[in-house]
Amino acid sequence: MAVGVNHRTAPVEVREKLSFAEGSLEGNLSRLNSHPVVEGxxxxxxxxxxxxxxxxxxxxxxxxxxxxxxxxxxGASISEIRNYTYVHTLQDAIRHLFRVAAGLDSMILGETQILGQVRRAYQLACRHRASNRVLNTLFQQAISVGKRVRTETGIDQNAVSISYAAVELAKSKFPELSRHKVLIIGAGKMSELAARYLVANGVSGVIVSNRSYQRAAELAAQLNGLAVRFDQLYRYMEEADIVISCTAATHYVVHYREMAEVVARRQGRELMIIDIAVPRDVDPAVGRLPGVTLYDIDDLQQVVDHNLAQRKKAAALAEGIIEEELQQFMQWLSMQFVVPTIIALKRWGEELKERELRRALNRLGPLSERERKIIGSLANSLVNQVLHVPITQLKSYALTPEGHLYMKVLQNLFRLELPGEKPVGEASRERAAER
Structure with a gap:
């Protein structure tokens, strides 16, 4: 069973109430797992x-x-929680977890972070002994599914956020980022994300310029970069190979005349400028300067739209992988339900064989070792042949929706005793006595 809330079913104020800090998980896992009906x-x-x-x-x-x-x-009421939660059971719960691990249920289709989060959730449950054998197998396979989807479909290869698309454009222009510096104009969220992505991709240095020098200094410190005052912007434009601009200004902050002077001093070195701001930060005429490549938010949105279309194609392939993996897990799970019955049936056959074999040997009197082996082999062969068909059929029926019914019928026909369950005959007598 899977019960949950996400960004589609509940507003942030509800998700906040239902979220768990990592430090609280041990106690909460133990408390939930202690309930009699929760096996893991x-x-x-x-x-x-x-x-x-x-x-x-x-x-x-x-x-x-x-x-x-x-x-x-x-602290919310059960009725409120029911309004916002979704519930998946049996195959739907398994399919849901596989889709979550593959990034198909995320706000950003195909994002990679969720796979690590699924792995950590499973590891915590194991560490605190809250999981069980079925959940262990399920989560191990879910993690494997997440990896397989990303490897076989490449669903996480195309950027679908503006900031990351800016970085992808920079990488396409300058494949070896370790040889290039980036100048970030503006210290807002979009600029910060782009800068962090560039640092993660190995850019050689980061320069941050912002109207508030203090904010520029704070961001530069986080990125191990250099903060510069806004009036020094064009001077440091000469050092950078990549410029990403995203300020809240209502007018251009990078102008054609000043940039023409910068380009002349750069002596032919190429410069890529990515203007994420709306309204635009960079005068469009700057893009006509020799050696300058200028992209604006519409150019990036086209990249994002193209990449999102590619991810949707990959997602369709991923759904097929998930269905294939789901069937494999269901086969394994179905086998787990019938194994105790098969074991009990084999034990019944073994006990019957031993009992009747002793009786026959006692009645036959003295026999040679060879004769005893022949009779024992006959008894083994008869029991194995009698049980072969019911066991084989039960395994095949286990993979159908009626599998549990065939299992119960077999238990009743042979009056099998399973661990933790009352013998069929005894249970029937108790029900008759109650009536």
Whole structure:
């Protein structure tokens, strides 16, 4: 079972109430896992989602237990939580986790961060002994699915945010970023993201200029870069190979005449300028200067739109991978349900064989070792042949929606005793006595 909220089903004020700080997970995992109907649980909590995955044999009781758990944790009413949460069970829960790990359920299609978050959630559940064998196998396969989708479809290869698209453009112009410096104009969120992406991709140096020098200094310190005053902008424009501008100005902050002088002093070195601002920061005429390549927000949006279309194509391929992996997991899971019955049936056959073999050997009297082996081999062969068809058929029926019914019929026909369950005959007698 999977119960959760995400950016599509709940506003941020609700998601905040239902989120879990990492330091609180140990106690919360233990508390939820201590409920009698919860056989194992994993809590996945990110800025955009909170999801509880639980293994149970009693779906309705488990769902109520999770709602009560979330209500106690958040202070919200159960009815409010029910309004915002989604619930997936059985195959739908498995498919949902696979899609989450693959980045298909994220705000940004195909994003990579969620796979690490799924892995950490699973590791925490294991560390605090909240998971169980079924959830262990499920999450291990989900992590494998996430990796496989990204490897086979390349869904995370094309930038779909403006800031990252700016970096991708810079990389296409200057493949070896380690040889180039970037000048960031403006210290807002978009500029900061682009700068961080460039640093992560190995740019040799970062220069930050902002009307508020203090803010420029703060950002430069975080990026191990250099802060410069706004009136020194053109001087440092000579040093940079990449310029990313995103200020809140209502007019151009980079002008043609000054840039013409900068270009002359650069002596033919190429300069890429990416203007993310709206209204634009850079006079469009700057793009006509020799050696200058200028992109504005519309150019980047075209890149993003193209890349998003590519990701959607990759997502269609990913859905096929997920269905294939889902069937593999369901086959494994179905086998887990019938294994105890198969073991019990084999034990029944072995006990029957041993009992009747002893009786026959006692009645036959003295026999040679060879004769005893022949009779024992006959008994083994008969039992194995009698049980072969029911066991083979049960394994095949386990993969169908009626599998549990065939399993129960077999248990009843042979009066099999399974660990933790009453013998069929005894259970029937107790029900008759109650009537």
């Amino acid at each position: 649980c994993v809590i996945l909590s990110t800025c955009n989602r909170t999801e509880i995955y639980a293994a149970t044999r009693k779906l309705d009781e488990c769902l109520n237990a999770i709602w009560e758990f979330l209500a106690q944790k958040s």
